[in-house]
Amino acid sequence: MADPAGCCRPCATCLLCLYSCQWITAKKEKKKGLRTTKCDCSWFFFLLLVFFLTLVWLYFAIIILNDFHNFNEFIFKQRKLWLDWSLLLLIVTAMLITYSAVLLVLALCLQLCGQPLKLHCVHKTLLILTALVVAAAFTGLGIKWAEEWRSARISLQATGPFLHFGIVGGMTLLAWPLASFIYRSRNTGLKVFLLLVYCAVMIALYLAPLGITSPCIMEENQLPPKPALVGHRGAPMLAPENTLMSLHKAVDCDVEVFETDVMVSADGVPFLMHDEELTRTTNVQAVFPERATLNSTAFNWTDLQRLDAGSWFLEKRPFPTVQSLSAGDRDQAAKQRIPSLEQALEAAKQSNISIMFDLRPENHSDYQSFVNATLQVILESGIPLQQVLWLPDGFREQVKQQAPGLQQVYGRKRLQNEKEPLLHVNLPYQDMSSEEIRQYRRDNISVNLYVVNMPWLFSVLWCSGVSSVTTNACQVLKEMKHPIWLLPSSTYLMMWIVADCASILVILWAFLLLK
Structure with missing residues (x-):
């Protein structure tokens, strides 16, 4: 077998060694009559499939990082084990994508060099394991975290135009090994089939922008105002959540609502507390070991004041930003205690920010007394009622009568024939499309979406016209003066045409060069 031009014999031998795990020189290969069989081709296509699966999973892994703190909290509730699982996710994903990508590059280089694609059994086993791991990851995502599929839809609005260019580029580069295979293969039927499939895929990709929509494809003068920031439990990346320090850090981030x-x-x-148990964010196991698993409402205020609500933040490091805190911030965080609602209202009043809260747990037998106690504290605090955004649905009519000045925020979309028009809605960011956001805005309904941490997601919602977002990363979103990208439709059209024309020229060049 003659070596193709541009492929030296030592390089071909080395590639064959890495791919086949056998040190076979070109002469030995010729003597043994090693050739790429149908089985070898099947394994190559399986490798290609695994690579694309891992690539898609990498995309999903990057997307779900926005919501991974919720996953960490879920695992803690189930196993009482705190770990930043996002780091493990990224490490495993990087290993899988790197392995499959290296194998694919080796296979393509071997094809260009005219060498047989004899995948070693170890690689075959590892590829099957990779496919099983990725399949299990997608299955688990669909069962336990189904809303992330809707996050993927939103992410495509942010990345669609650029994913299109990337896929066109990748498929264009495949023209070289494809052309090499077609010119070398003697199987006419297979050659025609592969060529037709490749052409069909490329034509579909060239026309794909006809179906790509993104709210950020607009003129600069059409960009809505930047969404206001709502500090999710304050500024939980900079201070222990639901503490006065967290509130003040949120104020420093220019949030409008705590x-x-x-x-x-x-x-x-x-008092301020998210979890129904105190174990995650306090040292209740050390102070009250026999009562640690009781509901937070089972403790009196004197007992709650004995708990440390800050040291866990430094020990568990729920966010990577904890490592970069100054010595002063660390000292302040370690001294945090559970604040009462009265203290939080006073701090909000002094800082001139609004406060929005949910009242938990909704299924408690004394929930009405909880509502009454909370209303009493609000009315006695002296805070302007328009600075308080009331989220709980329970006994809402009673609340409206006793405190008509409170801003009523609803955790649902508006209904048809709504008796009283909604003015404020608070929903997960996955629950509203760009079209719905724009329609609500036209109807003067304020839309707050949660929890938005990543700049790409904030950019999409900004372009969509959302009123505000609840975020853990107020210090990051504060610095954004503009969406990550904004393309006029005419510019995108020009980029689309140029990319397609360049791709066609490169493909023609590849087939003519290797002929």
Whole structure:
């Protein structure tokens, strides 16, 4: 077998060694009569499939990083084990994509060099394991975290135009090994089939922008105002969540609303706490080991004040940003205690920001008394009622009567024939499309979406016209003066045409060069 031009014999031998795990020189290969069989081709196509699966999973892994703190909290509730699982996810994903990508590059180089694609059994086993791991990951995502499929739809609005250019580029580069195979193969039927499939895929890719829509394809003068920031439990990347330090850090990030969760102690004092148990964000296991698993509402205010609500933040490091805190911030975080709602309202009033909260747990037998106690604290605090955004649905009519000045925020979309028009809605970012956001905006309905941490997601919602977003990363989104990208439709059209024309020329060049 003659070596193709541009492929030296030592390089071909080395590639064959890495791919086949056998040190076979070109002369030995010729003596043994090694050739690429149908089985070898099947394994190559399986390798190609695994590579694309891992590539898609990498895309999903990057997307779900926006919501991974919720996953960490879920695992803690189930296993009482705190770990930043996002790091493990990225490491495993990087290993899988790197392995399959290296194998694919080796296979393509071997094809260009005219060498047989004899995949070693070790690689075959590892490829099958890779496929099983990725399949299990997608299955688990669909069962336990189905809303992330909707996140993928939103992400395509942010990345669609650029994914298109990337895929066109990748498929264009495949023209070289494809042309090499077609010119070398004696199987006419297979050659025609592969050529037709490749042409069909490329034509579909060239026309794909006809179906790509993104709210960020617009003129600069059409860009809506930047969404206001709502601090999710304050600024939880910079301070322990639901503490006064977190509230003040959120104020430093220019948030307009401090979002929190309220519970009521056994002796009727509303306080800030998200979890129904105190184990994640306090040292309750050390102070009250026999009562650690009780509901947060089972503790009186005196007992709650004995708990440390800050040291866990430094020990568990729920976000990577904890490592970069100054010594002063670390010292302040370690001194945090569970704040009462009264203290939070006073801090919000002094900082001139609004406060939005949910009242938990909704299924508690004393929930009405919780509502009454919370309302009493609000009315006695002296905070302007328009600065308080009321989220709980339970006994809402009673709340409207006793405190008509409160801003009522609904955790649902508006209904047909709504008796009283909604003015504020608070929903997961996956639950509203760009079209719905624009329609609500036209109808003067304020839309707040949660939880938005990544700049790409914030950019899409900004272009869509959302009023505000609840975020853990207020320090990041504060610095954004503009969406990550904004393309006029005419510019995108020009990029589309240029990319397609360049791809066609490169493909023609590849087939003519290797002829």
